Amino acid sequence: MRDRAELERFLEAALSPCAVRASDSRGRVHPDDEPPYRGVYQRDRDRIIHCAAFRRLQYKTQVFVSVLDGDHHRNRLTHTMEVTQIARTMARALGLNEDLVEALALAHDLGHGPFGHSGEDALNEVMQGHGGFNHNLQGLRVVDKLERRYADFPGLNLSYETREGFTKNLTIPGRAQYGFAAGESPSLEVQLVGHADEIAYDTHDIEDGLDSNVLKEEALRELDLWRETEDEVLGEKPVLAHEQRLRWRSVVRRMIRRLVGDLMAETERRLEQSNVTMLKDVRTQPRELVGFSIGLEMKKRDLESFLHANFYNHPEVRGHTALWQARLKEIYAAYRKDLARLPDDHRKRVDAEGETIERVICDYVAGMTDRFAEQQWERYCKA
Numbered sequence: 001m002r003d004r005a006e007l008e009r010f011l012e013a014a015l016s017p018c019a020v021r022a023s024d025s026r027g028r029v030h031p032d033d034e035p036p037y038r039g040v041y042q043r044d045r046d047r048i049i050h051c052a053a054f055r056r057l058q059y060k061t062q063v064f065v066s067v068l069d070g071d072h073h074r075n076r077l078t079h080t081m082e083v084t085q086i087a088r089t090m091a092r093a094l095g096l097n098e099d100l101v102e103a104l105a106l107a108h109d110l111g112h113g114p115f116g117h118s119g120e121d122a123l124n125e126v127m128q129g130h131g132g133f134n135h136n137l138q139g140l141r142v143v144d145k146l147e148r149r150y151a152d153f154p155g156l157n158l159s160y161e162t163r164e165g166f167t168k169n170l171t172i173p174g175r176a177q178y179g180f181a182a183g184e185s186p187s188l189e190v191q192l193v194g195h196a197d198e199i200a201y202d203t204h205d206i207e208d209g210l211d212s213n214v215l216k217e218e219a220l221r222e223l224d225l226w227r228e229t230e231d232e233v234l235g236e237k238p239v240l241a242h243e244q245r246l247r248w249r250s251v252v253r254r255m256i257r258r259l260v261g262d263l264m265a266e267t268e269r270r271l272e273q274s275n276v277t278m279l280k281d282v283r284t285q286p287r288e289l290v291g292f293s294i295g296l297e298m299k300k301r302d303l304e305s306f307l308h309a310n311f312y313n314h315p316e317v318r319g320h321t322a323l324w325q326a327r328l329k330e331i332y333a334a335y336r337k338d339l340a341r342l343p344d345d346h347r348k349r350v351d352a353e354g355e356t357i358e359r360v361i362c363d364y365v366a367g368m369t370d371r372f373a374e375q376q377w378e379r380y381c382k383a
């Protein structure tokens with residue numbers, strides 16, 4: 001059996017000098033013995049997969065299409081698996097740390113509340129004057145505090161490099177407030193997972209939108225990214241002209257390939273152009289090194305605006321998200337009005353951990369799955 005040091009040497013020999021190395025990890029906040037045959041980031045991955053917030057992802061939706069029809073739409077758990085797959089493929093091809101990328105991708109949505117971004121807006125609204133609510137920072141709370149599984153420390157005690165994934169939308173000075181080195185940029189692994197997330201949701205939201213009949217293929221053909229990709233696959237397999245479902249699958253698959261290929265080529269170009277050859281150069285580069293070429297970035301933005309206008313804000317989808325955005329605020333108010341409704345171990349956190357009551361309620365509501373939130377609304381808020 002290989003021990004940890006040997007495994008690290010073996011894996012790190014294949015890494016780019018710009019990659020993060022487990023043997024150079026800045027470690028964990030609380031002292032923690034490392035196991036004999038698992039690396040730091042492998043262990044982070046295992047802790048994420050075994051935590052309760054991870055399992056709850058299966059009952060949280062992003063676009064809330066589950067109400068429209070069918071059981072085969074994505075939920076946050078299957079989305080997380082897709083992001084992980086896309087990110088690992090790119091990490092391996094670019095010589096980045098695949099174990100770290102896997103941990104980052106599996107954790108990336110742990111801070112999302114019920115009902116996706118409308119849920120986030122509702123919580124942010126009720127938390128005005130009490131610190132607000134943001135799903136990335138909530139993810140950090142989940143892994144640092146809210147998960148309780150170990151006798152020696154709260155949270156999962158993840159490594160610095162995995163926790164850093166939740167800082168991706170913070171300004172460089174903003175990072176210091178959460179214990180991350182001031183003046184540094186995020187690792188390439190963190191940047192990569194952010195873009196793998198975009199590739200996954202842009203493409204699968206199109207697929208779910210078409211499958212649920214909310215999006216129309218004729219309208220999608222107005223978009224360069226869709227039309228060019230569709231023409232390409234039809235040119236190769238003319239039979240797809242008569243096979244609607246197969247055509248949609250083929251276009252979506254090819255779009256992922258195109259976005260992935262472009263992202264990797266453009267990233268290599270930027271590394272070369274900026275003379276970034278070592279991890280320390282990555283850390284001191286103020287601009288993002290992982291990204292799409294200008295041409296594809298523009299087409300991708302057109303696609304995203306299209307999805308906003310025609311899918312996320314489609315009356316049928318918007319009707320449900322707006323309803324539950326309002327109801328989530330009612331759920332919060334119901335707990336605020338009668339604290340006895342909060343489970344004991346949550347209420348106790350006010351004294352034990354010096355949290356405000358508003359934050360404790362927010363943490364509890366943010367942890368809810370869509371269906372649990374629906375039950376709580378029926379129980380406390382339904383007139």
Ligand code: MG
Pocket residue numbers: 079083108109197
């Ligand atoms: Mg995501």
